[in-house]
Amino acid sequence: MGGFSRRRLLAAGALAVPALTAAGSAAAETEQPDGRTDADTAQSGVRTGAEVLAAQGWQRLAGRRVGVVSNPTGVLRDETHIVDAMVAAGHAPVAVFGPEHGFRGTAQAGGSEGSAPDPRTGIIVYDAYGANRDALAAMFRKAGVELVVFDIADVGARFYTYVWTMYTAMQACAATGAGFLVLDRPNPIGGRASGPQLDPAYASGVGRKPVVQQHGMTVGELAGLFQGEFLPSDGGRVSTVDVARVRGWRRDELRTDLPWVPPSPNMPTQDTALAYVGTCLFEGTSLSEGRGTTRPFETIGAPGIDWRWAERLNGMALPGVRFREAYFAPTFSKFQGVTCGGVQLYRTDDGSFDAIRTAVAMIVTARAGYPGVFGWRSDNWIDRLTGSDRLRRMVDAGAGVDEIVGAWQAELAAFRRQRAPYLIYR
Missing domain, CATH: 3.90.1150.140 (Aspartate Aminotransferase, domain 1)
Structure with missing residues (x-):
């Protein structure tokens, strides 16, 4: 599986332990029967990776030129955006990179906000939607980014474009030598994998790598999968990948007490x-x-x-x-x-x-x-x-539901085996 194991992901969950890297390892935290770690026992509710860093005063970012890839979902429990919280804490990023719909979320499907200073903070926001590795790497170099922080809520579907923005950001980090830090969030549709796997011949902006339609992973877990399985043959691994893990959440838990922020205009709930x-x-x-x-x-x-x-x-x-x-x-x-x-x-x-x-x-x-x-x-x-083209051809040929769903079971089982070493949460 190439140097990025479940053990390292578990170790990277708490920022009090050594960082997760492609070449190193660290000791895992002790998990309790309810899926929490020792650090969670005095806490209640679900805490995102962003909340873990905020509680530490964002000290993990101190002294580093940070670029943030985020959108309106990158908020703390009080709905303060992480970029605004970083600025208030004296750790202002040097740049922000906006995905589809934009950093502040003003654009509709298939659109973005362009590149301009953020009106609230004055930080330069670069338009990352549709940018390839080289274009995004050029943005990172222009801003002098040393560490890229990714905090976007995903909805668990392979064709939701944010996870592919993350993949491109990881490619750009590999090209520039920047580190990569995921502030993890729960998968709102749970941890079950389902559906057909992408054929690389059909790769596009709504699916670049052979991932199944419902991957059942958090973005932090996907970062591990990308680092271990796809990046080595696609430009190389990132030098350092770190995951600030979610606290108090199980992968079979659909409903949490976290606020729902629409990750795109047509995802209201x-x-x-x-x-x-x-x-x-x-x-x-x-x-x-x-x-x-x-x-x-x-x-x-x-x-x-x-x-x-x-x-x-x-x-x-x-x-x-x-x-x-x-x-x-x-x-x-x-x-x-x-x-x-x-x-x-x-x-x-x-x-x-x-x-x-x-x-x-x-x-x-x-x-x-x-x-x-x-x-x-x-x-x-x-x-x-x-x-x-399999589903379309089978439907046109008059195939029934069971036959169509049965056609992808072997590849789904193979994907479940492939993702297993990268799963962080019980």
């Missing part, structure tokens, strides 16, 4: 995220995925769809979900201002709900029941989202 890892596939179809409604990715439909779709789906008795006949007129995106018929998803049990299997069932029944309405986007975007 955690409920959205739990559906998104599956229903985002409707971006690749002619149906609306609910953008422009108050329940994006939970409300799906198109003109010409009626009550029979909900009846058909409910008749399948899919675990953990029910469907309501719904009518809506999106305010933007597909079918703007046009009344659509469709369904709204209602999860009845988080533990048994399988967003990807549910989405496959929805696609199969929509194509069968509404052949004049359902279609694929002309650019075959569905192939980018699922990581290959």
Whole structure:
């Protein structure tokens, strides 16, 4: 697995122990039966990696030229952004790097804020969205960055672009010699891996490496996977990777007491995220995925769809979900201002709900029941989202839900084995 082990990740969880590096090792903390470490016994609730550093006065950053990759989700429990907290504590970063939607979150899907001084702090914000390794490395060099701090809340889906911004940032660190520090956060859809694995021939901005659709990892764990499995053959490892781990959280824990900050404009709630890892596939179809409604990715439909779709789906008795006949007129995106018929998803049990299997069932029944309405986007975007053309070909050939889901079980099992050494949390 190449020099980056679970033991080192555990050791890097507390900043009181030696840093996690690609070449070194350190002793792991003692975990208790509830998944906490010794340092957690006097604490209550879940604490993010950012809160661990803030409680220490950000001393881990003292004397270093720090660049921060973040967006509006990079907040402490009191909703103060980490950059603002660093400035207040006297450890102002030399630069900030904004992903899709921007550092302060003013841009819509597929957009960014550009490069300019941050109005609040005066710190230069560089536009990192879409930047490749060389372009981002040039930004790091221009700012004189010695340590890159990454703090963005992910939603657990391979096609959510923030994890690939992190990958590019790690590549840029490897090119410039900068260190990399992840301020870890819980995965809001849990630790279960599910779905098809990306075929490298279909790599894009919504999936660059062979990761399954629902990876079930935190960004800190993904950083370990990237460092150990993908970077060695893709420009080289980062000299030093450190993970400030989450405290008081188990990987099977979906609900925490942390505030929910929408990581993008169409991710208003955690409920959205739990559906998104599956229903985002409707971006690749002619149906609306609910953008422009108050329940994006939970409300799906198109003109010409009626009550029979909900009846058909409910008749399948899919675990953990029910469907309501719904009518809506999106305010933007597909079918703007046009009344659509469709369904709204209602999860009845988080533990048994399988967003990807549910989405496959929805696609199969929509194509069968509404052949004049359902279609694929002309650019075959569905192939980018699922990581290959397999799902599209199987649906078009009339395959059933079990056959389609069964087609990726072997690669899913292999991914679970591959990720195992990099998992930090019980």
